[in-house]
Ligand SMILES: Nc1ncnc2c1ncn2[C@@H]1O[C@H](COP(=O)(O)OP(=O)(O)OP(=O)(O)O)[C@@H](O)[C@H]1O
């Protein structure tokens with residue numbers, strides 16, 4: 405489903421964030437991505453969604469080399485990915501409901517059908533009562549859950565999560581992990597970057613560990 | 622197809638809501654566009670009115686032919702015959718010199734002065750109604766008659782109409798230039814308006830790109846916004862013109878009463894009104910398109 409082959413990523417400043425990274429994630433697998441701060445976890449996730457391009461090597465997602473994807477094809481790659489960003493990237497000019505609605509609007513679905521799916525996603529992360537709230541009025545953890553709702557509303561086959569439990573207390577973190585577990589059970593491929601040692605220990609999932617841009621075996 | 626329409630309708634609604642969300646700045650933008658458009662459009666309306674009046678005033682151009690003072694009976698008879706047989710002339714009217722003098726006496730109130738004359742200073746004359754009233758045909762006929770023996774002077778009475786026509790041509794050219802310039806101004810205004818919109822909605826554009834929005838989806842509300850600005854600006858220009866005409870017509874009515882004639886400026890026809898709206902909407906769209914092409918490319922999500 406996701407295959408990295410000798411991927412190197414150097415940022416414009418010259419810093420090498422990923423060095424010769426090779427791994428493969430099968431369809432339906434749930435994989436954790438661990439590593440110290442600055443190890444390159446976010447960079448790796450960005451490469452999967454073609455937000456960044458590798459300097460060398462290939463990134464193959466669903467049989468497609470996204471490293472050489474044309475600009476016009478990017479939207480269709482991203483629509484099938486659920487992206488949970490480390491910095492949330494919520495929009496503060498609209499309600500929580502409209503934030504989750506955005507991916508469906510982009511795909512252009514029927515409004516009432518979409519609204520139902522939005523409420524279902526909000527319900528899943530426990531924010532249905534706050535659908536009218538502006539994200540700025542939500543706590544850090546609520547914002548994080550809103551971001552998760554937006555990522556799953558499209559029912560993507562691949563979910564990429566960057567520190568989804570970073571701001572959450574143990575109780576909510578556990579609930580979020582349960583949500584991911586339920587996605588895993590219905591066959592969604594998950595790649596979750598996290599510091600959360602307890603989550604790593606809790607699930608018997610494969611863990612990729614990055615250290616200074618290199619994959620530890 | 623239905624979906625596609627629904628998407629466009631939603632983008633349009635969304636844009637309208639945004640426009641209404643900032644009513645003052647939207648209204649000012651639209652007013653600027655409206656004023657810029659109302660100048661050339663108003664000039665077009667004025668020119669149309671002047672042209673219409675000119676056409677009504679000179680629907681039957683005449684040529685006055687004055688015979689020489691020394692033309693004898695023979696000359697007059699020959700000229701009379703030749704004029705009657707001429708292919709290009711429809712109708713002729715003979716004005717004997719005595720009648721002409723009488724007319725002047727009565728119409729100018731110079732009876733005393735003229736009564737003191739020992740001799741009639743006026744020649745015999747003809748008033749000719751040519752079949753072809755085109756400016757060139759009239760001139761050709763004048764030049765031909767001028768050469769005839771016994772004819773002193775030929776005057777085309779529609780000369781002032783031709784001068785007016787030349788003036789109108791100049792007016793149309795000036796309007797065209799003004800229209801093109803202010804059209805550019807309209808494009809520039811929408812360009813800038815949309816640029817500001819893009820900058821203030823940078824986050825939304827970035828996030829939309831990150832979660833799979835196509836460029837077309839991102840462009841759409843901005844293009845609609847430009848088009849709406851143009852369209853509403855065109856409507857504002859229309860209102861400005863119609864209101865101005867109402868005011869001017871009020872004044873003209875007083876003036877016309879003094880001269881015992883009716884003088885009314887006609888507003889834009891339905892077709893012209895639609896053309897104005899369509900034109901302004903297209904220019905607004907163009908400005909938005911240029912702006913989007915220029916600024917959207919620079920926003921790449923990180
Ligand atoms: N846009 C960028 N330009 C230059 N350097 C960058 C950029 N993004 C990240 N880096 C560098 O690349 C390295 C890896 O960054 P990355 O964000 O992938 O780390 P991370 O593992 O996600 O860390 P954290 O756990 O703190 O989120 C860091 O040293 C960072 O300074």
Ligand SMILES: [Mg+2]
Nearest residue numbers: 445446490566
């Ligand atoms: Mg990170």
